[in-house]
Amino acid sequence: MYHLNSVTKIYTRRGQTVTALDDTTLEIPDNDFVAVIGPSGSGKTTLLSVLGGMLAPTTGQVLLGGESLYDLPIEDRTALRGTKIGFVFQSFNLIPWLTACENVQIPLVLAGESADRQRTRALEMLDRVGLADRTDHRPAELSQGQQQRVALARTLANDPQVILADEPTGNLDSETREQVMAYLTEFHQDGRTIVMVTHDPATAAYANRTIRLDSGVAKSIGNPKAA
Amino acid sequence: MTLRSLIWKELWQRPTPMLTSLLAVTLGVTALVAIQNITVFSERKIAGDMESLGANVLVLPPSITLQDYYAADMHGQTMPEEYVTRLALARMPGVQNLAPKLCVEASVDTIPVTLTGILPRSEFQAKSAWQGIGLITNAVGSDRGCCPTATSLGGDDDPSSLATTRSIQDLGEHELILGADLATQLGAGVGDELNMLGADFQVLSVLPATGTIDDGRVFAHLHTVQRLSESGPVVNVIEIMACCEDAAGSLITDLATELPETRIVTIAQVVETQVAVNGLMSRLSWVFFSILLLVGGASIASVMYANVTERRKEIGTLMALGASRRFVTRMFLGKATLLGVAGGIGGFLVGTVLASVLGPQLLGVSVRPMPGLLAIGIVTATLVAVAASFLPARRAAGLDPCLVFNDT
Ligand SMILES: Nc1ncnc2c1ncn2[C@@H]1O[C@H](COP(=O)(O)OP(=O)(O)OP(=O)(O)O)[C@@H](O)[C@H]1O
């Protein structure tokens, strides 16, 4: 799915440079489930942004399905996020002035789906994450776990091949954390590729394998499930 | 859900700052619509007055400046009634009728009214001295070179002729003629008894509505008004019904020679003054409009910038989910368009209501909505709102989607 070729990302801010990714070469095959761990500031979010087509690396190449992501015009990369890549965030990033159902509809609005199809698909996705009875609630009227499930439904709405998750369970208690991880595992079993950043070893254990980032340097630390 | 419903929902989540920022633009459209509306209709009315009025020359006390023809006698300054006689005796060519007036404040059942004393034509004919000089017909002057007017054509003894020809054949010492509005206000009709300035009057007739301040007046015999108000034999104004071409020609010089201690004004002059005032108002309204639009544009721009900052995370999320820069730009410009159209329509409605309330009160002009102003209002308000939102929209579209990962 992904192939990273000597990817380096250097931030320059007010004369200071920070090497967030340091000559990273990485292969993420189709239907992989990777956990990315590492200390704060080690470049985990930077890696996800690069994978999501939102942050051009300073040097190196990022191939998605054989296509060089950063050789595409910005509009095409944006469109790719709409069709191939789904995101899950630590703070859910739901739109507060839209209902659960409308939030799930957003990727479908952007894809230009008809109103009927939008609603049918959104209700289907909310049903899948067990929120069929909360479709007209605003985010503020939902629990944290429910909000993250709405976000999962939104991610799934246009059936992406890749899901990029940045600490998806970071704001959740242990019970809802398990629930969310169970859904992510399901999505993986559907055939999707998942890259998930996490601090928590228990969460990382849901993945096929773990990559450890240290000051921008990636080290594969094997497959905990196989171990 | 569509882009439009997305804009709509975003707007209504916190509408106050947006609607407040719209205030100046709305006010600009309001000012333009109200003033334009009034000036346009007052110009039409002046044009109409020119045609319908018999009286086209006014003789006034010398210190008067004149703004509104209909209020020409409401200034409180007087001159001797004897001038009327002098004019009648001078037999100037072109003079068809003389209408002296004296206005005093009075009240009926505590309702304040303007009591206007007028001289019926029968009064001229009754004076033997005048009969001697050939005033048997109702024309007061010479018939040389006269064009026909309503006065000379109509042998009309109908009291309501006062509304159009400014003169009346007969009016008794204790008779009254009521303006249409005043009659409604007093609830009085023909034959009713009214008490004014300590005397009892009988309503002779009610004038048809003219849309002028005459509608709010009450007319009585000049000499009765003089006696009751203890003002002596004076008048405020002498209206002269003259032939059009004579009024423009030698008549004015003749009048000035005959009555050097007065001020002679032609309707044309009055109309010119009013048209000039209207022109000034109209230009001023464009100035107000431009200033308010500039202020409105600035306030929309600042609120839009704040809006973009406030929605940073939501914009980033939309972009992460595949929203293009174009989509984000359209979201903000779409919102600006919505606000502009709302401001244009709102301003038009308020301005039209304002004009239809103020027009009759301030200038005696009744107005109707002008759809052309609606179009101007909507188009300019929208242009201003969109132009003001252009840079904020660009800033929104230029946001870095990576900000979605930052937890705040
Ligand atoms: N926009 C930016 N400009 C400058 N430096 C940045 C920027 N974003 C990140 N960095 C720096 O790059 C390094 C890696 O940041 P990154 O956000 O990828 O870390 P992280 O592993 O996600 O940390 P955390 O676990 O705290 O989320 C950090 O040192 C950070 O200060």
Ligand SMILES: [Mg+2]
């Ligand atoms: Mg991070």
